[in-house]
Amino acid sequence: MCLHATAQRSRVSSRNQRTAPDSAKADNKGSVSKQKQLYLLDSAEIKTLTEEQLQTSQVGFMNTVKDPFTLFKLGYGKYDSVTFIFTKHYLKLSPELKNIPSQARLDKRKNNRYYFRGEMYTGKVIDYYYSGDIKEEGYYEEGLQKGPLKRYDINGILTLHTVSVADTLDLEGASTDSAGNVYYRWKYVLPGMVLVSEYYYPNGSIKKRVQLHQYGTITTKYLSSGLMTDSSSRIRTSGGPETEKTKTTERRERLLKIDEYAAALKREPGNPEIYLARAYYRLKNLEFDMALEDVNTCISLEPQEPDYYGERALMPVYKAAYFDTDDRLKKKDVLNYLANHPNINIPPAKRTAMMEDLKKAAGPFSSDKVFKELYKYLKSINF
Known part of the structure; x- marks a missing residue:
């Protein structure tokens, strides 16, 4: 339970x-x-x-x-x-370790400083998974994070998270992998109450920028080549939120909604998201091999996107599940299905390729929890 x-x-x-x-x-x-x-x-x-x-x-x-x-x-x-x-x-922890608070026990005040038991905190913080493995560890000085916060995900992958406070009281921070490669950066500008978040590809190029301010949100997406693929704004008005998108984005969404993938690709032949959308359309039509071709095209167009490798890892599962048990799986169902069908009919060579793809998708440059959880489970059963 x-x-x-x-x-x-x-x-x-x-x-x-x-x-x-x-x-x-x-x-x-x-x-x-x-x-x-x-x-x-x-x-x-x-x-x-x-x-x-x-x-x-x-x-x-x-x-x-x-x-x-x-x-x-x-x-x-x-x-x-x-x-x-x-x-x-x-x-089982020693009294000394029990006296070290977890991040969850700290109280963040309006001055952006952390307190513990009513006092500005100076000292270590350690968070654990229920299994006992360390989840986070870091150090605070006078209520402010000092140095990087070490964070370990469910697969034990280490990431480092830093925060700094400017003289203007602006806050900024960055998250990196263990080698120091930035995958997320943010800055909070107090005068205008603007939060800018940036997400990066493994090669260091920007993937997405989100600017949140008191009037709404502006989101821009890019390929690793620097080409902008999407830009939209969601503005708060007295009549409710209004969303504005570029004509290219609106046209693409309209075409994909009616499954006009060829027309969408004619306008944007280098956009991998259209191929991914078509891959899932083909899965619904049981065209498994053609769906795999589309995902492979996604990877060839954007090899820096780890999620595409995760999507490719799922393709053999979708196919085997249908031919073995007539199940038409959705992405969220894959982990539960594999747990109940450990002897799924996937050849050893494909299993090895799946694990290699999932390893890429389970890293910090992907935020998809399905890939991370699936990779952890399959490792635990020596899939």
């Missing part, structure tokens, strides 16, 4: 309690007020359920406190119940 199910069960239990006369809290009008619950996982508040699922086998201790006096003594008097969850890994 995962944390999500445990939390849901706890919430159901609380709802049942509120139906009882002696546990219901009523306001002046006699209506029942909503109870306030808090979940603490390894001493950190759980504000949202994380993508990493906590399994029952990883839990070392779990207890829910509902007694008002006990909650008050613990400093949680404003809550109706607090559930404390500790992983087995956390319970």
Whole structure:
């Protein structure tokens, strides 16, 4: 059982309690007020359920406190119940390591500095995966990040994240792979409250720039050659958001919507996204080999895009799933399907090629979580 199910069960239990006369809290009008619950996982508040699922086998201790006096003594008097969850890994940590807070336990204030237990924090931070592997580690000085924050993804791939504060209080940061190659850069300009985010290809050329300001968002996309492929703006107006796109983008989207791929390619023969769209159209029509050809064309047109290698890795799975079990898989279904069909009919040579492609797609220059999770799983079963 995962944390999500445990939390849901706890919430159901609380709802049942509120139906009882002696546990219901009523306001002046006699209506029942909503109870306030808090979940603490390894001493950190759980504000949202994380993508990493906590399994029952990883839990070392779990207890829910509902007694008002006990909650008050613990400093949680404003809550109706607090559930404390500790992983087995956390319970085994030394007292020294337990005293090092995770990033989640730091409190960011309006001055862009981080506090811990009410004081501006100076010291180490370490975050762990539920398995015990290190997720993040870094150092703060007077509430500001000092040096790079080391981050390890689910495959153990290291990335480095830096933040700096200018004299004008502008913030900027960059994320790099372990070799120092930048894949993401951002800057927050305080006077105009403008956030500029830039994403990069492995060769250092810009892939996408997003400019977010108080009036809306401007997004521009490029090929690694420097050719701009898309530009759009989403502006806030009194009548609601309005989106403006270039004529090229609007024309392409209109053609793809009605499956006019040949016409779209005639206008933009070098745009790999059109070939990718056609590949998925051909998959729907069970034209597996032709779909693979289109994805190969994507790679030949833009070899710097790691996601195209990930898309190619999925093609043998789509084909084998249909011929083996009549399943027409979608991208989000691939991992679950392979977990239930470990003996899928894919030859060893193709399996090797799949893993090579997924390795490229699982790196920091791709943000697609499907490829990262699939690569991790297939490695674990020696696919």
